[in-house]
Amino acid sequence: xxxxxxxxxxKPAEACRYDGVSLGEVMLRLDPLDVPTARATVFRVxxxxxxxxxxCGLAHTFGLRAAVVTALVDDEVGRNIRNQLRTAGVDVSxxxxxxxxxxGSKFSTDRKGTICNGxxxxxxxxGVIPSDTCYYRAHSAVRVLAPGDVDxxxxxxxxxxxxxxxxxIFTLISPTSxxxxxxxxxxxNAHGTFVVADLNYRSKVEPDKSRARAINQKLAPHLGFLVxxxxxxxxxxxxxxxxxxxxxxxxxLEPYKQTVRRVAGDFPNLSLIGTQWRGAHNADVVSWxxxxxxxxxxxxxxxxLRREVPIRDRTGGGDSFxxxxxxxxxxxxxxxxxxxxxAAHGICVQTTPGDVTLVEKDRVLAEVRRAAGGGGVKxxx
Numbered sequence: 001x002x003x004x005x006x007x008x009x010x011k012p013a014e015a016c017r018y019d020g021v022s023l024g025e026v027m028l029r030l031d032p033l034d035v036p037t038a039r040a041t042v043f044r045v046x047x048x049x050x051x052x053x054x055x056c057g058l059a060h061t062f063g064l065r066a067a068v069v070t071a072l073v074d075d076e077v078g079r080n081i082r083n084q085l086r087t088a089g090v091d092v093s094x095x096x097x098x099x100x101x102x103x104g105s106k107f108s109t110d111r112k113g114t115i116c117n118g119x120x121x122x123x124x125x126x127g128v129i130p131s132d133t134c135y136y137r138a139h140s141a142v143r144v145l146a147p148g149d150v151d152x153x154x155x156x157x158x159x160x161x162x163x164x165x166x167x168x169i170f171t172l173i174s175p176t177s178x179x180x181x182x183x184x185x186x187x188x189n190a191h192g193t194f195v196v197a198d199l200n201y202r203s204k205v206e207p208d209k210s211r212a213r214a215i216n217q218k219l220a221p222h223l224g225f226l227v228x229x230x231x232x233x234x235x236x237x238x239x240x241x242x243x244x245x246x247x248x249x250x251x252x253l254e255p256y257k258q259t260v261r262r263v264a265g266d267f268p269n270l271s272l273i274g275t276q277w278r279g280a281h282n283a284d285v286v287s288w289x290x291x292x293x294x295x296x297x298x299x300x301x302x303x304x305l306r307r308e309v310p311i312r313d314r315t316g317g318g319d320s321f322x323x324x325x326x327x328x329x330x331x332x333x334x335x336x337x338x339x340x341x342x343a344a345h346g347i348c349v350q351t352t353p354g355d356v357t358l359v360e361k362d363r364v365l366a367e368v369r370r371a372a373g374g375g376g377v378k379x380x381x
Contacts, residue, residue, distance in 0.1 A: 003189060004224050006271035006296065007329055010194045016160030019064040019330050020323075021094070023184050024051025024170040025142045026070050026085070027118035027135075028077055029355060031313075037121045037134060047084040048355025049118075050169040050200050053316050056356040057323030057345060059089035061364060064330060067091035069150055069184075071141040073098045073109060077117040078141075088356060096149065098141045106144075115141050124313045124353070125283030131314055135204060143174035150180070152187035163326050164188040165196040167227075168236050171215050172206035178215045185222035194329075198322055199228035201236040212236045225272040226263065227322050230256050232275070239263055249277055249289045249305050256291065257300055264295045271295050272335065276321040276346045278314070285310055286350065290321055290343035294335040301336045303343035304371040311350040320357050321346035324364065344368045 013019065026049040032040030048056075055066040068090055072078035074097045085092050100111045109115035118140035125131035137143075155161060164184065171178040181197075188195050197219060206212050216237050220226060230241035230252070239262060243255040260273045274292035281287070290303040324345030328338035344367040349357040 053319035199232035
């Protein structure tokens with residue numbers, strides 16, 4: 001079993017260059033606004049990725065020092081993604097670039113997209129029409145990355161990272177991505193970095209659940225914080241939760257706690273396990289909850305349930321839950337506070353378009369107070 005840093009031992013800010021670093025895929029997102037993609041003629045352009053969304057939340061909303069480790073092709077699409085990351089306040093100096101000169105090096109490609117930047121078309125849905133995402137990622141640059149391509153010793157050993165996160169989307173996108181993630185978390189642990197992963201199972205990425213489980217069984221012993229709801233724990237790790245499908249939050253919570261305790265027993269390296277909970281009434285309205293288990297204290301912390309909240313875009317809610325939890329912990333707060341920040345940030349991202357939140361920290365904290373007090377939403381004039 002790897003020596004894993006618990007949340008209580010996150011390094012102080014002054015000891016590290018970065019508060020958070022994310023390893024994952026980042027894509028250009030094309031949003032067809034209020035019509036399904038098949039009929040769209042106008043698109044909103046943004047960027048996002050399951051793991052890199054966490055870095056964007058840490059940097060933009062919480063003002064922390066965040067960077068991404070990913071790969072992009074050095075063309076106009078790649079530069080657009082880079083510029084959006086910069087706008088969010090994310091350090092892009094760790095991006096590995098593929099030139100288009102066909103110079104024979106590993107990090108080189110042609111100008112016809114043999115290796116390309118990932119693109120997705122994401123329709124947010126409306127009413128009874130659910131959200132839908134169409135991916136063009138099979139030949140994305142980040143899929144080429146393999147062990148040995150990233151100088152982890154320089155990142156974790158020389159510069160220092162307080163929190164490192166990756167996840168179940170990145171680990172499954174190519175034959176080598178899981179190997180790179182395992183290399184990364186091992187080096188992070190060796191240098192006392194707090195390691196986080198969101199199981200984030202997606203059947204469009206890997207329909208073979210047995211492969212996902214095999215990889216995550218190898219990844220989990222290296223983690224301090226595991227993020228996963230009941231379906232993720234089942235699909236990506238093999239733990240079934242005895243809750244009825246579409247059970248309301250109150251009926252879901254106790255069976256989920258039972259599952260989490262089983263996971264904690266099998267992986268004693270974990271100091272935190274948690275997730276957001278979404279009850280979708282339709283594409284425009286959700287109920288939203290969150291739970292965080294402090295393993296050492298054997299204590300579950302539950303955020304107030306937000307009922308029937310109108311949303312604009314459900315994408316990124318879980319990633320923003322993770323970045324909210326991490327921001328609180330990085331700020332010296334305890335898990336009871338962290339789950340409140342995670343829940344608030346997660347619902348805020350769903351009320352703005354795109355994968356990443358467009359709100360500031362004070363709005364997240366205001367939502368924490370509003371939910372705790374049971375108040376409504378007032379206009380600011």
